[in-house]
Amino acid sequence: MVAWKSVLPLIFVAALMIYEEMVSIPSCEVVSRNDLDESGKEDSExxxxxxxxxxxxxxxxxxxxxxxxxxxxxxxxxxxxxxxxxxxxxxxxxxxxxxxxxxxxxxxxxxxxxxxxxxxxxxxxxxxxxxxxxxxxxxxxxxxxxxxxxxxxxxxxxxxxCSAFEVSNVSFVSLNAVAMLCGNNDLRFSVEKVIERESVDLQMHTKSTTEVTNESSKFSESSNNFGGRENAMSSGSGPVLLLHFPLHRTTSRNCGGVDALKSTLSHNPHENSRTFVNRGLAETGPYALLHTLPPNATEYIFQALKPR
CATH class of the missing domain: 3.60.21.10 (Metallo-dependent phosphatases)
Incomplete structure (x- = not known):
């Protein structure tokens, strides 16, 4: 009995080590999403x-x-x-x-x-x-x-x-989502300027690419202020977006971007304003309850960046 008690600490430590080894194994499932190119072949890269x-x-x-x-x-x-x-x-x-x-x-x-x-x-x-x-x-x-x-x-x-970078021909835009939840402060306005700059750069890149492949196709609206007009790029053609707080999702779980959000915002004319600066994010509720970016901020990001 005494001998059994003497090895109990060793058994406990061994069990703890085995448990730690097991729980440290990631439970995520590796899913391979093979995109198809124009020829119908799988893209292995x-x-x-x-x-x-x-x-x-x-x-x-x-x-x-x-x-x-x-x-x-x-x-x-x-x-x-x-x-x-x-x-x-x-x-x-x-x-x-x-x-x-x-x-x-x-x-x-x-x-x-x-x-x-x-x-x-x-x-x-x-x-x-x-x-x-x-x-x-x-x-x-x-x-x-x-x-x-x-x-x-x-x-x-x-x-x-904030940041914008490219790795292996994949473009990323990282935004300070915390600042976007707050009221009319200088930091939030600075983040908006980053979004505007990236939107213009993306549109100019899209415009130049289109002009090279098809001289007859012109994106004349791409140089206009997106505060008054929507981004000329197609939905989902922009960068990968990195945020601490997730974007707002509609109750229907529609992932259709701006189109899904327009139905959510249509009942409130004040929220439908194209200008993000005047939307007053601080009035949407206490900070502690905001686990996602507000619908208006999400719509603004979708229109400006068309993220993947």
């Missing part, structure tokens, strides 16, 4: 992106349990996920930190170092991190200087926390 969110890392403020258990689990999870999925790129869709908005610069850097340790040998994988509300604070705590400081430490982000 797929670009795979692994997306994670809400890591809520504590950095130098992490407790003993975080460092020796949670971090160990996360490290194994990343290793096994990358080995199984073999992604071409890693995207963190916000909240890499638990409370980045109140951390000093040194403490914020400790969060990034903690994340790098978790990635281990996969640190060289193309990486993009989207800003979340835990990273930069809720509406009442938004500070342009803090956001600029945090964004400067993350790959590719500008001072507003």
């Amino acid at each position: 797929e670009f795979k992106v692994m997306m994670v969110a809400n890591l809520l890392l504590m950095g130098s403020e992490a407790s003993y349990m975080n460092i020796y258990f949670r971090d160990s689990y996360m490290t194994k999870f990343f290793r096994k996920s990358v080995e199984i999925l073999k992604p071409d790129m890693l995207v963190v869709l916000g909240d890499v930190s638990a409370k980045g908005w109140e951390l000093t610069n040194n403490k914020w850097l400790s969060v990034l170092q903690q994340f790098q340790r978790m990635l281990g040998p996969f640190i060289g994988l193309p990486l993009h991190i989207v800003l979340g509300d835990r990273d930069i604070g809720e509406c009442t705590r938004l500070n342009a200087k803090t956001i600029s400081r945090i964004a400067s430490t993350l790959p590719g982000l500008d001072s507003t926390g």
Whole structure:
């Protein structure tokens, strides 16, 4: 009996290690979506992106349990996920930190170092991190200087926390969704300017491409302000959109983009205004209840960027 009791701790530790090994295996299913080219053949060159969110890392403020258990689990999870999925790129869709908005610069850097340790040998994988509300604070705590400081430490982000980049001929636009939830503040207007700039660039690219392939086809409306006219590009022809908060979806679960949203907004003439600046996002409800971007913001993004 005494001998049995002496091995109980070893059994417990072994069971804990086996359990940690099992739960760290990603439960996602790898689905291959083979696109067909014009000849009807499968396209074997797929670009795979692994997306994670809400890591809520504590950095130098992490407790003993975080460092020796949670971090160990996360490290194994990343290793096994990358080995199984073999992604071409890693995207963190916000909240890499638990409370980045109140951390000093040194403490914020400790969060990034903690994340790098978790990635281990996969640190060289193309990486993009989207800003979340835990990273930069809720509406009442938004500070342009803090956001600029945090964004400067993350790959590719500008001072507003937005980015536009291309990997393997796939275009991405990353937006600071937290700022878009807030009222008429300078930061939100700066994000809108990023959307406008990307919309014009995309339309000009579409226009030049069309002129090369068909001289008789002209996109004369593409140079106009999209605040008064819809983007001339076809739906779904724009970049891949990266956001911390998801876009609004209608109750019918229609994924038809702007068309699905127009029926939702038609009952409120004030919401149907083409100008996003005057829509007053802060009046849509308490910040804590806004788990998706408002319908008007979603419509604006669809019209401007035509995201995939």
